[in-house]
Amino acid sequence: MAIFDTLTKKQAQTHPMDFVNHCLNFADDAVTLVKLIVPEQPTVEMHQADIVIQVKRNGEEVLVHFEFQTTDSYDPEMPLRMAGYIIRLVETHRLPVYSSVIYLRPDAGRRDGGVYVQNRAGHQILIEYKVFRLIEMDGQRVLDAKPMGLLPFTPLMKRPSGLDAEQWLRRCVQTADSVSVLNKPVYLGTLAVLGNLVYGSEVISRILSEETMQQRNIIEYWTAEARAVAHQQGLEQGMRERALEDILEALALRLQPDAASAFKPILERIEDSQRLRQLFRAALLAGSTEDFAQALAADR
Numbered sequence: 001m002a003i004f005d006t007l008t009k010k011q012a013q014t015h016p017m018d019f020v021n022h023c024l025n026f027a028d029d030a031v032t033l034v035k036l037i038v039p040e041q042p043t044v045e046m047h048q049a050d051i052v053i054q055v056k057r058n059g060e061e062v063l064v065h066f067e068f069q070t071t072d073s074y075d076p077e078m079p080l081r082m083a084g085y086i087i088r089l090v091e092t093h094r095l096p097v098y099s100s101v102i103y104l105r106p107d108a109g110r111r112d113g114g115v116y117v118q119n120r121a122g123h124q125i126l127i128e129y130k131v132f133r134l135i136e137m138d139g140q141r142v143l144d145a146k147p148m149g150l151l152p153f154t155p156l157m158k159r160p161s162g163l164d165a166e167q168w169l170r171r172c173v174q175t176a177d178s179v180s181v182l183n184k185p186v187y188l189g190t191l192a193v194l195g196n197l198v199y200g201s202e203v204i205s206r207i208l209s210e211e212t213m214q215q216r217n218i219i220e221y222w223t224a225e226a227r228a229v230a231h232q233q234g235l236e237q238g239m240r241e242r243a244l245e246d247i248l249e250a251l252a253l254r255l256q257p258d259a260a261s262a263f264k265p266i267l268e269r270i271e272d273s274q275r276l277r278q279l280f281r282a283a284l285l286a287g288s289t290e291d292f293a294q295a296l297a298a299d300r
Contacts, residue, residue: 004104004197005050007152007190008068012051015149020055020064022147023100023132032056037063037093049085054095063089065099070197071108074278078109083116083127100130104156105197109133139168143175151176152187155195166207169199173211188212243276244268250283251292259289266296 012019017033020026037052051066065085073081082099089097103109109131118125139157142150154175159168172191181187192204244267251260270276282295 003193004070005068007193008102008104009050011149011152011190012053012066012068015147016051016053017055018147018149019051019066020053022142022145022150023066023102023130024064024098026057029058030056031058034061049089052089054093060096062096062098063093065089065097067099067101068104069101069108070104071272071274072103072111074272074274078112079114079116079127082129083125086127086129098130100132102132102134104134104153104194106133106135106156139172143171146175146179148179148181148187151179152191152194155191156198165199166203169195169203170207170211173207177212240271240276243280247276247280247283250280251286254283254286255289255292259292262289263292263296 013036016036017031020031020033032055034054034056037054049065050068053064053066055062055064067078067082067085069078072078076084078101082101086097086099089095089099101109101112101114103112110133112131114129114131116125116127134153134156135158137157139154140160142154142157151172154172155169159165163171172195173188176188176191177184188208192208195204247267248260248264251263267276267279270279279292279295283292286292286295
């Protein structure tokens with residue numbers, strides 16, 4: 001979603017070294033910020049890299065590249081996308097590149113192995129990158145360290161055992177409210193919007209009201225952003241429903257009506273509209289129900 005892309009990039013641009021220091025194994029090295037880079041991509045067909053940070057690590061200048069993903073990427077798949085980013089960054093800047101992808105949703109990135117491989121004798125390609133799933137990151141460790149760039153993401157991280165989801169959200173809000181930032185309502189509002197990927201709006205609004213000192217301003221910001229989130233989610237739901245209808249129609253026309261009925265329960269459980277669009281193309285190309293079943297099972 002565009003709103004989550006905007007917020008995550010803004011956090012990384014405002015606090016770039018928080019992401020460098022807490023996501024990469026640079027803890028024992030001398031690392032200083034040189035500059036943020038606005039990547040130049042060669043064609044309009046290619047995605048632009050999210051965040052590229054030029055740092056000096058033990059006297060050597062290197063690039064640190066982060067991609068933020070709300071959901072899985074299917075077209076192209078993430079390994080191919082990351083390979084493209086990395087090669088273009090190396091070609092453009094002639095510097096070592098440390099690339100990572102950060103998945104926001106708890107169910108995203110489970111199949112991303114962090115590697116692009118081409119196995120052809122004499123023409124092998126191997127490109128590796130780091131994969132961070134917020135749900136697997138130690139949220140309490142981040143709260144204890146209080147890196148301002150990462151605190152708004154903590155509701156999406158792994159919570160301590162024995163703490164339920166609402167207790168964890170409350171602790172995240174309390175910690176974020178305790179740090180000194182220039183615009184606290186926007187800062188906590190960012191936490192609330194990102195938290196909407198996991199928590200309901202009513203829970204977030206209630207905890208913000210109970211735990212913060214600037215309830216009115218924060219709730220006003222959160223309410224405005226929540227409307228944008230709801231609008232975007234409504235658009236995506238419409239896209240999902242349309243993609244589902246297109247798949248079922250393609251299966252009925254290309255194969256047989258029974259095929260559409262057989263696959264419908266499985267397809268209805270897929271929430272990712274991008275994945276459904278990919279399956280629509282598979283339905284158009286399928287020569288048999290076995291072909292489509294293989295495409296459906298490919299990334300499950």
